[in-house]
Amino acid sequence: MTDGYWYCKRWLEYGTVTATAEALSYTPSAVSAQLRSLAEHLGVTLLRTEGRLVRLTPAGRLLADRAAELARLSNEIHADIAQRGNAERSLLRLCGFSTPMAALLPRLANSLQERHPYLQVRIEEADPLGCFQKLVTETADLAVLVVNAEVPSVNDPRFEQSLLVKDPLDLLVHEDSSMAAMDSVDFATLASAAWITDRVGSANYQLFLTTCLSAGFTPSVAHHASDWDAAAALVMLGVRI
Structure with a gap:
C-alpha cells in the first residue's frame, strides 16, 4: 500500500500518470491501479478531472506530503522485522x-x-x-x-x-602540456580548454559538467568517448575539432 503514497508524491513532481510511471520504471496501468486501490482502501477521492487534465485532490496532496514520513517508518519496520527474522x-x-x-x-x-x-x-x-x-x-x-x-x-x-x-578527478593531458608536470590544477583555469569527455547524459558526463559549472564555466566539448582507451588516444594524438 505504501507504493500508492509514493505515486501521489511523484504525481506532484511529474504531473501525469505516464511521467510518474516512467520515473519509477512501471507501466501507466500499474500506477493507475495502485492509486485506485489506495483510494478505495482509504475511502477518499485522490484524483479529479479538470478539463483535459487530471489533478490530485486535497486528500491526494495530503497523502503526497506525508509520503516521505510514511516511507521512513515503513523502512524502519522492515529493518526491525529483518533483524528478528x-x-x-x-x-x-x-x-x-x-x-x-x-x-x-x-x-x-x-x-x-x-x-x-x-x-x-x-x-x-x-x-x-x-x-x-x-x-x-x-x-x-x-x-x-x-x-x-x-x-x-x-x-x-x-x-x-x-x-x-x-574521489579526486584525474585530468589527462598531452605529455607536452605544461600541466603534465603539475600535481594539481585549478579547474577554473581550464575554462577555455577543448574537452574530451563521456557521452551526454552519462553519469561521468554529469559529474564532469557539475564540476565545470561549479568552477564557473560551461565546458567546450570537442569529442565524446565513453571508452577510456579511446579518450586517451585522442589526447595522446592531440586531436582537436
Missing part, C-alpha cells in the same frame, strides 16, 4: 555506479557474506539517478554512487545519505 532468508540488494561497482561493492559483498554466511547479496550496476529510483521503488536497499546535479539533495527525507570517500 530468519537469517537464512535475508537478502541485501546493492546497487552502484561503475566506479564503486569495481572498487567497493564486491569487497563489501564478500565481507558481509563472511560475517553472515546465510546472507544473500545481490549487486546491480546503475547510474546515480537510477540508484535513487531503485531505492524509491524498493528494488534496492543500499546504493553507492557519485553525487551530481541529477540526484536528490542530502536533505531529502526519503534517504539517509553519508559521505564515504572523496
Whole structure:
C-alpha cells in the first residue's frame, strides 16, 4: 500500500500518470491501479478531472506530503522485522555506479557474506539517478554512487545519505602540456580548454559538467568517448575539432 503514497508524491513532481510511471520504471496501468486501490482502501477521492487534465485532490496532496514520513517508518519496520527474522532468508540488494561497482561493492559483498554466511547479496550496476529510483521503488536497499546535479539533495527525507570517500578527478593531458608536470590544477583555469569527455547524459558526463559549472564555466566539448582507451588516444594524438 505504501507504493500508492509514493505515486501521489511523484504525481506532484511529474504531473501525469505516464511521467510518474516512467520515473519509477512501471507501466501507466500499474500506477493507475495502485492509486485506485489506495483510494478505495482509504475511502477518499485522490484524483479529479479538470478539463483535459487530471489533478490530485486535497486528500491526494495530503497523502503526497506525508509520503516521505510514511516511507521512513515503513523502512524502519522492515529493518526491525529483518533483524528478528530468519537469517537464512535475508537478502541485501546493492546497487552502484561503475566506479564503486569495481572498487567497493564486491569487497563489501564478500565481507558481509563472511560475517553472515546465510546472507544473500545481490549487486546491480546503475547510474546515480537510477540508484535513487531503485531505492524509491524498493528494488534496492543500499546504493553507492557519485553525487551530481541529477540526484536528490542530502536533505531529502526519503534517504539517509553519508559521505564515504572523496574521489579526486584525474585530468589527462598531452605529455607536452605544461600541466603534465603539475600535481594539481585549478579547474577554473581550464575554462577555455577543448574537452574530451563521456557521452551526454552519462553519469561521468554529469559529474564532469557539475564540476565545470561549479568552477564557473560551461565546458567546450570537442569529442565524446565513453571508452577510456579511446579518450586517451585522442589526447595522446592531440586531436582537436
